[in-house]
Amino acid sequence: MKIFSEFKRRNVFKVASVYLVTCWIILQIVAVISPALHLPTLFSTIITVILVIAFPFVCIFAWAFELTPEGLKRTHEVDINESIGKHTGNKINYLLAISLTFALGFIFYQNWFIDSADDSVELSIAVLPFEDMSPDSSQSYFGDGIAEEILNSLARLNKLVVIARTSSFNFKDSNSDIREIGKKLNVNYVLEGSVRKDKNQLRITAQLIEVSSGAHIWSQTYDRTLDSIFAVQDELTYAITQALKLNLLPEQVEQEAGMTRDPKAYELFIKGREFSYQRSSESLQQAANFLKQAIKQDPQFHLAKAQLYMVFELALH
CATH class of the missing domain: 3.40.50.10070 (TolB, N-terminal domain)
Known part of the structure; x- marks a missing residue:
């Protein structure tokens, strides 16, 4: 329990919390600006890796150094009776509260305003x-x-x-x-x-x-x-x-629905369909020939049958 108390006294947990919330905010900002700036996906990966690697160093720094009225000093050099760790902890609490407020505001904005805008577009x-x-x-x-x-x-x-x-x-x-x-x-x-x-x-x-x-x-x-x-x-x-x-x-x-899974029948079908779009008597005849071959290749090719029926209808008019 002594080591746990020392972690608390040195504000390691509070510093880690502020750092993690700040990391989350940074990653959200990167996710928003990356598409707009056409940044590669590798960019967000690099930022994430840097933030993860930096985390233990931030915790070690919080453990090893303490903020004093004279500036940063190594923790073991500061007399426990002269330590202002509690006062520093209160400042970190304010910083954490601001970070959390910003994060919650970002979540609200993203889920309410951005999603609403996306739905309307x-x-x-x-x-x-x-x-x-x-x-x-x-x-x-x-x-x-x-x-x-x-x-x-x-x-x-x-x-x-x-x-x-x-x-x-x-x-x-x-x-x-x-x-x-x-x-x-x-x-x-x-x-x-x-x-x-x-x-x-x-x-x-x-x-x-x-x-x-x-x-x-x-x-x-x-x-x-x-x-x-x-x-x-x-x-x-x-x-x-x-x-x-x-x-x-x-x-x-x-x-x-009605599409074939036979590649040969499919190729005959798209040939026939392409000719049917030209709508001349000659092209409709060619369309009918290709569609008949497609149906012969795959008798269950209902889409080809429907296209052939349409070709006959066009030929009559």
Whole structure:
């Protein structure tokens, strides 16, 4: 108990408490300013490590030194009867009270004002067609198809407004600045990307851009085979939701109802769907042929059946 009493007399516990509260406040400030200043995630990690390493040194300093009317002195040099440790402790109590008040005020501000503001700001995104980077430049339909599937997946999420395909795909092959496109579509974020398909090999690159600043807030490249196209689309959609802080679990990113899991049927489907958008008699015939092949490849491919029915309806009119 003597050592415990000595810790109390030397105000080690109080100094440690003030330090920990101050560390928490510093980390909260870093968390707020880092996104605004586009600081790397390593920055907050470095600050945290420095604060953790400094903690034992702060405690040792509080144990080894004492504040006196003449300034800092080693504790063992100060006569216990002349010590003003109690007076210093009262000052530390005031400092601790101020720190706690500031911390509680920050928590209140963050939970009330910032969360309320976040709820009132509508998250919106436009998905642009993915650029075809294939060797023979003949895979435009594939880039469009992947972009549309991601668009459809995002459109099923709550708290996210997704601009319709007809609007966002108008900017295919556009040389306009992304910020300009985002402003025209009236969205907060724009997703763009590219697809390189060579036989069974795929390289998909995607970037999520904040319209207000033009900054890339997320970017990723996926090197996979065609057989894993569905997993890539799910991963990509989940990564976007995380970048937008929608806090979804991977299993909450659902595939569209009626979609196939057969890569060959899927490729035939997106070819057919792309031709159906052109709406000429020749393109509708080609669309029907591809969709029939997709259904033959996967008889349970209900989305292809629905698309084929739509093609027949368009052909009649």
